[in-house]
Amino acid sequence: MATAQPSTSAAASAAAPADGSASLLPPIPQATSIIVIGMAGSGKSTFTSALSSYHETSASSSSSSSSSPSSSSAAPPYMVNLDPAVGSLGYEPNVDIRDTVDYRRVMQQYNLGPNGGILTALNLFTTKFDQVLGILEKRANETDHIVLDTPGQIEIFTWSASGSIVTDALASAMPTVVAYIIDTPRTTAPATFMSNMLYACSILYKTKLPFILVFNKTDAQPHDFALEWMHDFEKFQEALKAGNATEPSLLATAGARGGGNAAGGPTEEQGYMNSLMNSMSLVLDEFYKNLRTVGVSSLTGDGLPSFFEAVNEARQEYITDYRPDLERLAAQRKEKREGEKRRQLEKLMRDMQVDSKSAAPRPAAPSTREDGDGEEEEEGGVVEEEYEGDGQIIEPDSDEEKPHYDYPGPEYDRGDGTVWPRPG
Numbered sequence: 163m164a165t166a167q168p169s170t171s172a173a174a175s176a177a178a179p180a181d182g183s184a185s186l187l188p189p190i191p192q193a194t195s196i197i198v199i200g201m202a203g204s205g206k207s208t209f210t211s212a213l214s215s216y217h218e219t220s221a222s223s224s225s226s227s228s229s230s231p232s233s234s235s236a237a238p239p240y241m242v243n244l245d246p247a248v249g250s251l252g253y254e255p256n257v258d259i260r261d262t263v264d265y266r267r268v269m270q271q272y273n274l275g276p277n278g279g280i281l282t283a284l285n286l287f288t289t290k291f292d293q294v295l296g297i298l299e300k301r302a303n304e305t306d307h308i309v310l311d312t313p314g315q316i317e318i319f320t321w322s323a324s325g326s327i328v329t330d331a332l333a334s335a336m337p338t339v340v341a342y343i344i345d346t347p348r349t350t351a352p353a354t355f356m357s358n359m360l361y362a363c364s365i366l367y368k369t370k371l372p373f374i375l376v377f378n379k380t381d382a383q384p385h386d387f388a389l390e391w392m393h394d395f396e397k398f399q400e401a402l403k404a405g406n407a408t409e410p411s412l413l414a415t416a417g418a419r420g421g422g423n424a425a426g427g428p429t430e431e432q433g434y435m436n437s438l439m440n441s442m443s444l445v446l447d448e449f450y451k452n453l454r455t456v457g458v459s460s461l462t463g464d465g466l467p468s469f470f471e472a473v474n475e476a477r478q479e480y481i482t483d484y485r486p487d488l489e490r491l492a493a494q495r496k497e498k499r500e501g502e503k504r505r506q507l508e509k510l511m512r513d514m515q516v517d518s519k520s521a522a523p524r525p526a527a528p529s530t531r532e533d534g535d536g537e538e539e540e541e542g543g544v545v546e547e548e549y550e551g552d553g554q555i556i557e558p559d560s561d562e563e564k565p566h567y568d569y570p571g572p573e574y575d576r577g578d579g580t581v582w583p584r585p586g
């Protein structure tokens with residue numbers, strides 16, 4: 163895992179292509195954009211709001227000390243709300259999808275239900291995202307963080323074309339990280355925990371962006387159990403064995419009752435479930451290894467400094483891992499464009515040769531060169547068969563007649579076969 167290094171100049175030097183060639187991409191801006199994703203009710207909007215107020219409090223308290231990981235000397239984070247259906251937000255967004263699209267009108271006009279309305283509203287907004295990106299790019303050198311709050315229903319953003327367009331556009335413009343918000347009190351059952359982790363894994367796989375797992379609501383439920391399950395595979399297996407996988411684990415919530423059949427052992431279905439989850443947790447082991455995990459409470463602000471540290475680390479990961487991929491893609495695109503240009507040019511030349519050959523020459527018409535007046539060929543004149551451009555070169559040894567001039571007299575003869583200067 164990369165270490166935190168908020169310096170922008172170090173970031174820029176690390177971003178140069180490995181082969182030493184000049185970067186095809188614009189320079190890396192100061193800001194890191196944070197896309198906040200999570201299940202409905204996990205606390206995305208509250209978390210986004212907490213990031214905004216954290217800046218305010220740290221800005222006022224850091225006038226004396228500068229130890230805050232979020233550089234409070236910078237402008238406040240730039241907030242973007244992408245949820246068209248949210249009623250009230252705990253923060254004042256700088257860019258708000260609700261200013262552009264009214265999802266209720268979309269529902270009426272297209273005869274859609276709430277989810278269809280939200281999705282279509284997001285699609286309509288995405289058609290204008292180039293303008294939004296322009297605004298964000300302008301701000302990207304004034305602030306450290308640009309935070310995007312996504313719609314309540316996770317799949318509306320993660321499984322829609324517009325979600326991918328927004329994510330890709332952002333990631334190609336500036337360092338972008340995903341903050342995956344988990345409702346900690348609701349993930350204490352091993353099965354729920356695993357489902358949530360698999361979902362997180364699928365988003366990581368889809369976006370390929372640096373990822374931060376944010377266990378939210380730690381004021382209501384500490385996230386130590388989750389850390390234990392993630393770092394120690396056997397602990398998770400114990401939790402599975404201890405009871406019904408779909409009920410809160412004893413490990414997580416003291417006093418919760420284990421499931422199972424009357425005899426205390428797992429039922430046949432649980433046996434299948436447990437063995438499936440055992441295999442899956444092995445798969446997830448690899449996923450956990452490269453993750454940053456923080457526990458926060460969006461209500462109390464607990465854990466936010468560690469979140470900002472994780473963002474700095476994730477930014478470095480973007481620069482060292484993701485940006486070279488972008489660079490390679492940009493180089494491929496350039497190569498493709500140039501190849502296409504070459505092909506078009508060759509085709510044009512071929513077409514012109516075919517055309518000039520297929521054009522029937524008029525034998526009686528004199529060649530322009532023979533006119534001796536040095537003027538361009540007149541319209542309707544003969545097209546020379548091998549004409550390849552205005553600067554046609556005549557081979558010195560060819561039989562072709564040279565342009566004629568009169569001998570100017572001995573005073574201009576230099577004795578070497580040349581006559582210079584020509585008489586005016």
Ligand SMILES: Nc1nc2c(ncn2[C@@H]2O[C@H](COP(=O)(O)OP(=O)(O)O)[C@@H](O)[C@H]2O)c(=O)[nH]1
Pocket residue numbers: 200201202203204205206207208209314378379380381382458459460461462
């Ligand atoms: N106890 C507690 N509740 C929280 C926290 N964060 C959010 N909530 C509550 O979770 C509910 C859903 O939050 P919201 O931000 O609207 O979720 P979203 O749908 O993901 O945007 C609200 O009732 C919040 O008050 C937290 O850190 N602790």
Ligand SMILES: [Mg+2]
Pocket residue numbers: 206207208245248312313314
């Ligand atoms: Mg919300």
